[in-house]
Amino acid sequence: MGYSDLDWKAINTVRLLAVDATLKANSGHPGAPMGLAPAAHVLWNKFMTFNPKNPLFINRDRFVLSNGHACMLQYALLHLFGYGVSMDDLKHFRQIDSITPGHPETHDTPGIEVTTGPLGQGFANSVGLAIAQAHTAAVFNKPGYELINNYTYCIFGDGCAMEGIASEAASTAGHLQLGNLICLYDDNHISIDGDTKCAFTEDVSKRFEAYGWHVQHVKDGDHDLAAIEEAIAKAKEVKDKPSMIKVTTTIGFGSKLQGTGGVHGNPLKADDAKQVKAKFGFNPEESFVVPQEVYDLYHKHAAEGAAAEEAWNSLFKKYSSEYKELADELTRRLSRKLPEGWEKKLPVYKPTDPAEASRKLSEKVLEDIHEAIPELLSGSADLTGSNNTRWKNAVDFQPPSLGIGDWSGRYLRYGVREHGMAGIMNGISAYGTLIPAGGTFLNFVSYAAGSVRLSALSHQRVIYIATHDSIGLGEDGPTHQPIETLAHFRALPNIMVWRPADGNETSAAYYMALTSTSTPSILALTRQNLPQLENSTIEKAIKGGYVAYEVENADVTLVSTGSEVGLCIESVKELKDKHGITARVVSMPCTEVFDAQPKEYQLQVLPDGIPAMSVEVMSTLGWEKYSHEQFGLNRFGASGPYKDVYKKFEFTPEGISKRAKATVEFYKGLKPRSPVNRAFQQLI
Amino acid sequence: MGYSDLDWKAINTVRLLAVDATLKANSGHPGAPMGLAPAAHVLWNKFMTFNPKNPLFINRDRFVLSNGHACMLQYALLHLFGYGVSMDDLKHFRQIDSITPGHPETHDTPGIEVTTGPLGQGFANSVGLAIAQAHTAAVFNKPGYELINNYTYCIFGDGCAMEGIASEAASTAGHLQLGNLICLYDDNHISIDGDTKCAFTEDVSKRFEAYGWHVQHVKDGDHDLAAIEEAIAKAKEVKDKPSMIKVTTTIGFGSKLQGTGGVHGNPLKADDAKQVKAKFGFNPEESFVVPQEVYDLYHKHAAEGAAAEEAWNSLFKKYSSEYKELADELTRRLSRKLPEGWEKKLPVYKPTDPAEASRKLSEKVLEDIHEAIPELLSGSADLTGSNNTRWKNAVDFQPPSLGIGDWSGRYLRYGVREHGMAGIMNGISAYGTLIPAGGTFLNFVSYAAGSVRLSALSHQRVIYIATHDSIGLGEDGPTHQPIETLAHFRALPNIMVWRPADGNETSAAYYMALTSTSTPSILALTRQNLPQLENSTIEKAIKGGYVAYEVENADVTLVSTGSEVGLCIESVKELKDKHGITARVVSMPCTEVFDAQPKEYQLQVLPDGIPAMSVEVMSTLGWEKYSHEQFGLNRFGASGPYKDVYKKFEFTPEGISKRAKATVEFYKGLKPRSPVNRAFQQLI
Known part of the structure; x- marks a missing residue:
């Protein structure tokens, strides 16, 4: 020595x-x-x-x-x-x-x-x-x-x-x-x-x-x-x-x-x-x-x-001639660029396609893209069957001696360890050759808050697959129903919080999560089925917010996310038929991405002169930024079948219409400015 | 058997x-x-x-x-x-x-x-x-x-x-x-x-x-x-x-x-x-x-x-005659009522009293009330000297065999275990005879988010003493500077988030935290010194928000919390002298408590016709509810002496004035409605 x-x-x-x-x-x-x-x-x-x-x-x-x-x-x-x-x-x-x-x-x-x-x-x-x-x-x-x-x-x-x-x-x-x-x-x-x-x-x-x-x-x-x-x-x-x-x-x-x-x-x-x-x-x-x-x-x-690096470079040169594909692949991964054309694998939906839970839509994305993106490493904190994070032929990442997987496996069983999972994913991302995606219930992403914060601060491309995203999870009740969670992470800088409303929006969320090389994402996904929207496309949804239902001379804009967008669209008819009110609907799957759009676009989505009401079945905190009035849930939820829970809290076409009507009356004759108009810009 | x-x-x-x-x-x-x-x-x-x-x-x-x-x-x-x-x-x-x-x-x-x-x-x-x-x-x-x-x-x-x-x-x-x-x-x-x-x-x-x-x-x-x-x-x-x-x-x-x-x-x-x-x-x-x-x-x-209970009751009856004071004390504690007159011990400040960090003001509260409230059990997650959670003659709660405290001790060394501390505090509160208060940096209350949520959901009287509450902590830098934290917990139902601006507000925060028997509290406290405000009193502050500086015919209301209230008051002069703008200042140490006030009071604080601008050195998310425009920090902070950090992000009288001026111009002639006017009430 x-x-x-x-x-x-x-x-x-x-x-x-x-x-x-x-x-x-x-x-x-x-x-x-x-x-x-x-x-x-x-x-x-x-x-x-x-x-x-x-x-x-x-x-x-x-x-x-x-x-x-x-x-x-x-x-x-x-x-x-x-x-x-x-x-x-x-x-x-x-x-x-x-x-x-x-x-x-x-x-x-x-x-x-x-x-x-x-x-x-x-x-x-x-x-x-x-x-x-x-x-x-x-x-x-x-x-x-x-x-x-x-x-x-x-x-x-x-x-x-x-x-x-x-x-x-x-x-x-x-x-x-x-x-x-x-x-x-x-x-x-x-x-x-x-x-x-x-x-x-x-x-x-x-x-x-x-x-x-x-x-x-x-x-x-x-x-x-x-x-x-x-x-x-x-x-x-x-x-x-x-x-x-x-x-x-x-x-x-x-x-x-x-x-x-x-x-x-x-x-x-x-x-x-x-x-x-x-x-x-x-x-x-x-x-x-x-x-x-x-x-x-x-x-x-x-x-x-x-x-040592020089020797490695020589070795890699030889390797490149013998294993060209692998060498190119390694080089590509280190550049953080995804394989050409991978996005063509993203599932696309028509309005006539059957309703699906967005956790299932997410599973379909993983199923369809995992071969095209070999650096994608999925996993779950012991909720595999609930998070739908595992593609069918996935191999577990396990020590070979256990006989249940091997080191080349791309599915990680994190155990009931949300914080550990998130900290480990930050390390996986930092290595440079992999994109980790890990699942838990949205409510339990909070257990991992310390690490999620560092995903954002340290620019890691980490994907949180956060299912059971609201009171819509039903029977598990208030201990599992997020209220504050989206507000929490929307307030965190450099992270995208996606809450897709249907299949195309789910594909869009993955598109943005995978192509944003220095920003982590949380995908908030439902347990319950969602209809495929009439006007959704991946191209629209990757703007973070877009008009999901347009109409001339609208009295009110309903701004909504995820499972409530379909409800808002149902409410349009109710509002017209019962109250003579004309409503348009905006789907806003990711406010952070919407914030990055040009102001002209933002004003098309949330125009001047029309009062906007947000509809999201959790804390209203922060929705004042995109709406004049807010319908949400600023209390804890309830245990019961999800339709009963939605009904209890009036998240129905009737409940939405009642409040939209109040909004229209409150702003009658006022032609309010769009909430995207601001007196000054925030520092970035 | x-x-x-x-x-x-x-x-x-x-x-x-x-x-x-x-x-x-x-x-x-x-x-x-x-x-x-x-x-x-x-x-x-x-x-x-x-x-x-x-x-x-x-x-x-x-x-x-x-x-x-x-x-x-x-x-x-x-x-x-x-x-x-x-x-x-x-x-x-x-x-x-x-x-x-x-x-x-x-x-x-x-x-x-x-x-x-x-x-x-x-x-x-x-x-x-x-x-x-x-x-x-x-x-x-x-x-x-x-x-x-x-x-x-x-x-x-x-x-x-x-x-x-x-x-x-x-x-x-x-x-x-x-x-x-x-x-x-x-x-x-x-x-x-x-x-x-x-x-x-x-x-x-x-x-x-x-x-x-x-x-x-x-x-x-x-x-x-x-x-x-x-x-x-x-x-x-x-x-x-x-x-x-x-x-x-x-x-x-x-x-x-x-x-x-x-x-x-x-x-x-x-x-x-x-x-x-x-x-x-x-x-x-x-x-x-x-x-x-x-x-x-x-x-x-x-x-x-x-x-067994009957036998216990007999025993307690005998005990009550032999140890009347203790028996009364136990009975009182179980009623969750505090001892009569305890609140007279709360420190009160005059504007001429010296500037102090609110973590020190909090220490003074604990020092002054701990004898009057024997059920108060303080502690810290290994940040005792930073959180200032320990009164001078405190005895540690420790097993006597260690020789560093005993079971009757009222100071708990939780170790670097924020989540454990919070879960343990929920259990201590649930027992029924103690009020736990535990310290960590505000940023690391997030490590405990899972338990904080349950403090709120299960109605536990738990007090989180959360010091180093902003970029004002200075040199420790972005890894320790909260941005999203207050928005997170403000979005959580049934919890009070207090961010006091001076000594009287700190006493008010403790008053509310201790007397709210089924609601936990987070007290966000500074590392840096804060001046004692001209118009603060405990009575005003326990309303959650009040006018800290009033003036006739104001052009703008500055709504602020904690360390920024003093800055806003400094800005009043700057605004008047340099821009001819008349500003009033509202201190809003606890939005949840302000929300519970009668609407007439809320409209006195945030009147119709005057644009309001919020000033808080962290995420603006949620401030749209109390203001028309928001000055905050929607990015991560910086490592440096705190005055330099504040300057970098323009949290100075100049930076505030510039934005207040933009707000006044933006709303010129519009006489905006107070943000407390809403089209409909939220469900509770």
Whole structure:
């Protein structure tokens, strides 16, 4: 093994960059970087293959810092190894518009694989990265061509270990026997409330063993570099289990406050910083110092990574001649472009086609497109038969030893683990060769809210197949009936919430979800049957909103989504016959996409002078943006057959007409402006 | 022990009621009740103390069915033991407005302790019930007066075991050494996707041992009643650890499809139901049959429970003379009424008082009221120093053996477990003697969304202390800055979202949160300092919205919350001086409470004829309800010092004024109607 003073100089350089950057920012977390620097040094410099000049080299080892608040560790390493993170960037740690924000964000900073900070997320992402690796290897590797054999390394702390999402992901990884995943647990006994003994006294190693992991313990992670190396080497040899290495460290190693909560989330005091520098043999009066030999050491390893990529490129060239189709396919996937002509496979419906639940329409889409889009990886959080997420001849992604699938399988059984599923999907998407789609009931997408937020923030093309989307699910009752859920996710930036009304709209939702490479989607789908609309087409629906029923001189516009669009169209006749009111109907399957249309188009859909009333069987919150009056459900639902539930809450042609009439009367003579007219634009 | 045919007749009666009710509803889950009936029979009839005639007897044993979809098990038992659940109610299982909805709801049905169904929630609730029991016992029991010594029993299934919230709660319970908690794990190897071997192969027993639980295994839960009894008896003897008893059962026991997924979520086929009845010695042609001797058996146990309550009442009478104050206190708590005059302790501020962060103002409230309200139990998900949730002389709720607190402690260290914390708080609230308040960052209340929803649905008085409520948290950056969060929870029925602007509003928020006995609250609080407003008072703020700055002939109303109210008031001068525009300012700390005010009041606050512009530094979604134009942040934030972040997004007097001016121009001459004028009322 042989570690020298130079290794310690490098380790201390990393530590002091964390000290200096947090001190300069007067904000941030020096403690974890100081404790983790030895383990990170061994991991990055002895084991990880990567090329800082091309952070996206496909077969690079992935590194995830799940305790993202320790990001100065990662920023320092990225800088020292020669990624596009300059010393100046380190000096702008936690400053506006820097590439070194308070927690690592993948789209900001070269070398950051996933966006972490919200605890437990990175851990789940790393399980997703490892799944994607195993699948990609199974699909593309050939004898003599081990194109894809990277490892995923993750560092996580006590906070991550406490989070339920990490438990879910760890159980999943153990089940899946992911030998390509190695996680280092920073066992430093400190969280924000102080000693972990105040809340966290479980046996973490035993817990991971229970999940089916290979577990080791490095007792002196502060000094014993050889033990760290030995443990990682051993973990790499374990091919049929993910590995957890508990590394006992001292938070804030070197600080006068080392081993205490005082060094967790606050910069060191100036005099403490000085004494640490002196202790480590650095000039206490200088800051942001990197000895040239440390750069040299790390650049040497970076050069080995560049050479590895070159060797890979040569191998891939040979592969390309022998397996041209596969090589082209891999290249295409990495470009994030879908195969030419795939969209012709999308099902198209005529008004005379039978009524269908949109969860079934979604199943039909998956059935029809899965061959054309081989990077689509479907799955469900234990609701396969309810979410209709599995195409008929799907193979499960499973460790072959279980006899119920294999690594090339494209259907993932996530178990009853919604949050874990979402965090894993973010990791799968981040790998670069797959598009994950995962199912649960819309109501339980809320369990995954922490990860859905990160799908959006980190620009992952992840598809949430969210069935049983309203009180229309019926008997399961209020505990399962979403009221607030669509408002929640419509308020989240960079995510599309689709609630299609029929077959063509469902196809449109998939079209947009699959072609939007940096935006996740939630598809809210019904359990109950929906008629095929007269005027729907994929082309209209991909505008997010369109006129589903037009009429001259309308008194009112009904703006609606999903299962209520058909009801609105039924109401048109009722309104005319019983009340002499002329109504037009707008279907608005995705407000976010409608918002992106030119204003002229928006005004065709929601014209000036006609009052608009929204009709959606859940919270009205947000519908004021697209309508003057709102008919919705601002209370919890009820358990019963769905038609009875709809009736109870007056979601019937009569109930809609009554309110539309009130709307027309309320705006009589007022010729209201279209709600799309605004005094000023929002910042984006 | 001695089990007879009568026991099996009772067990089979329970099974067949589940068969019949799901068959009649043509919906529901017969499998788990059929598999669990033996364990439930032993638990209810041999161990549990309860009085069906007074389901709220304080020292009753609590029962939680965490796999709530199995609720026909619970409804059948409630009926058979003589609770207010009639045979007719069973026949209306899953029908509109019945008291036997698709999943158990506490406020609907006598004998249901907590609302379950969303998996994992009940398990976490049971930990909360056990915590509340331990605390209440420590406070009220005296030598010779063991007033409070009930157990909490929970049944959970594979789905619950997979959910992260259950992992979090189990780790917490193990840490807290809750010997009063006994959980039966229905190990039936089946979830919706079929055999659990497709996704869930971990060693659950070992995992619970790792958490510090006492673990046993009943290998034949279908037949071995003696083993079930023995295990529960042994678990009761273990006083320093919670107990988990893995009970291996056959789902749908007796059905032709027993042991398969086919019997999980669908009624039995008619012929299968008949053969089960025949197999169990019942008439295959009859439904909803209860042999009189089964009623007799269970009513006998119920009578023992009634006698136990009577004995308790006698004991309490003696206790009342010896410990009058404590007895009165317990009686008062159970009435859910706060102590007389507590509200006089709420801090009141003058405009000249110094600026303070609302998280600090919240700390001051807790400091000032905690002695007056002894049922207030505070805590934090490992952010004590950031959430400011701990009063100075607080004692931690901890097992005494750890030496860092005791059972009478009123501060709970939840660890980094937001979802677990929320589920536990729901259980604490459900016990009836405590009001739980728990802290985390507002952004991470989203991790707990599943439980927050149930706080609201099940009418729990739970307080979420949600600090770091916006981009104003600064350097931690977009991963920690809420954008969608307030819209999310404002769309949720029966919850108050408070975002106070200063000290008086913070006191008002606590006043409403504490006095609303069946509504939870989220208090969104700042990290940064806020000035004390000129016109705020507790009395005004408890109306949800009020005029913070009034002026005659205003051109525009600025409607705002929290940290932006002060900014709006600063903007008034800017608007007047630079643009000649007269602005008034409305502070709207809680829209839900404002909605409940008389319309005349609402129109005073948001009058006709004046355009209103909302100002809140997060998603504008929903603000259209209270304003004509909206200034917000419909994108993710940025990492940097908070003043820089506010400036970047133009949340400055200049940025506000620019948009207010655009609003005034847009509505020039239009005299718009107040947004509180609506064409029709929403259903409630």
